[in-house]
Amino acid sequence: MFKAKLSSRAWIVVFIISSIFFPGFMAEAADRVHTVAANETVESIARTYHISPAQLMNANGLPDNKLYAGQKVKIIQTASTPAAYQWSERGKRIADYAKTFVGFKKMAGEETPANGFDSSGLIHWVLSRQNISIDRLTVDGFYKQGMDTAAPKAGDLIFFLEKASSKVVTAGIYLGKNQFVHSGYGAETVQVRSSTENYFGKYKMAYKTYTPKGEHIVQSGETLKGIAEKYGISMNAIKNRNALPAAGLIQGQYLQIYSSPLFPFYVNQEAAYDKAEAVIKYAYTFRGFTYAFGEDDPTLGMDCSGFIYWVMKEQGLSVKRGSAEEYFSLLPKIENPKAGDLVFFRDTGARRGVTHVGIYLGGGRFLHTTEKPGVHISSLSSGYFAEKFESFGQAEDLMN
Incomplete structure (x- = not known):
């Protein structure tokens, strides 16, 4: 076990050990560059950082999958703030999906590909199919419900308002670089438009971010009282x-505002211990928070075991700070986990042994944190973590 905060001397030891046994790891954590070691491949490096081989090749302009010892390859950056990173990923999917409807007909009052779209109908169709549960509103309604943002990203909404009255005239799905997908004024079909066009120059612009219905992203300086009001x-x-x-x-x-999170994968799932539901609810608020090796504080970042330590500690549970391997060694192994039990994985990245841990939710899903995309939900049924699965551990035995 080790304390929640490592001393400066301990960090020096971590750095030396990491440099010897995990070439490129510490450099990646500092400047997102990995030095290729002998016998490393595109696939092995991608696995180390939990990205796809295609992402690694695209980020470095690699013409093929051949690497050379000593090459310095860039690892895709994580965002500086958790909420910004999570939304950028979801927003990109929204923007990409919106572009697939370019050329579909404009039709007042409609909101389906078969019948066509008006501007608010296009917004509703695209967002609702990206797991953002929203009502069918007018553009004015979407404007009132959205969260203001001064730094718009792909997937946000762009609104055009009359300069004198601030009446909302039309809206679209922002793509970045002044472009947006729009169905409405000045065209007979869904088009990619630019806010610099003369047609839109007579209006003032505003941008809004949409979270899933009933959620609120905590902004700097906000208080619980202010959010409640x-x-x-x-x-x-x-x-x-x-x-x-x-x-x-x-x-x-x-934050869940109007209801507790209703995960379809753990509704009716039996809780592993008295505070398991509270631990899961609280852990869920940190989706998108960044990963940081050796840390257990969301303001600094958290590694996989640090994330578990933080949320349990904050719920008043007496747990010690340990690594995934240490938690694995402490817990009885079980075949029928309950919500709140732990799930362990072996040989993730370049390390060997039990190297990763998450919180089991039920239905084959678990909540955990990795280099990218930070805290998120994954499935045990397929993919990388299905291959690396080791066992479930009875979380109640972690408390002392």
Whole structure:
């Protein structure tokens, strides 16, 4: 076991050991560059950083999968803030999906590919099919419900308002670099338009970010009282729905506002211990928070075991800070896990042994954190983590 915060001397030891046994790891953590070692391949490096071989090749302009010892390859950067990174990934999917409807007909009052789209209908169709549960509203309704953003990203909404009255005239799905997908004014089909066109120059612009219905991303300086007043509910309701501890809010947290998170993969799932549901609710608020090796503080980043330590500790559970391998050695292995038990993985990245751990949710899903995309939900049924699965551990035995 080791303490929650490593001393400067301990970090020196970590650096030396990492440099010897994990070539390129510490450089990657600092400047996102990996030095290719002898016998490394595109596939092995991609596995180390939990990215695809195609991502690695594209980021470095590799013409084929041949590498040379000593090459320095760039690893795709994570974002500087958790909420920004998570939304950039989801936003890109929204933008890409919106572009697939370019050329579909414009039709007032409609919102389906078969019948056509008006501007608000296109927004509703695209966002609702990207797991953002929203009502069918007018463009003015979308404007009022969205969260203001001064730094728009792909997948946000762009609105055009009359300069004198601020009446919302039309809206589209922002792609970046002044471009947006739009169905409405000045065209008979869905088109990629530019906000610099003369047609839109007579309006003022505003940008809004959309989270799943009933969620709120905590902004810098916000208080629980202010958020509760904004949505017209009590502070206790928000606390209970997110199992918030007394320590307060952290910028970038995703808060459930109108209901507790209803995960389809653990509804009716038996809890592993008394506070398992609270641990899961609270852990869920950190989706998208960044990974940081050796850390267990969301403001600095968390590694996989640090994430588990943090959320359990903040829920008042007496747990020690340990690595995935140490937690694995402490817990009885079980075949029928309950929500809140731990799930372990072997030989992830360049390391060997039990090297990764997550919180089991039920239905073959688990919540964990990796280099990219930070805290997120993954499946045990297929893919990388299905191959690396080791066993389940009875989490109740972690508490002392």
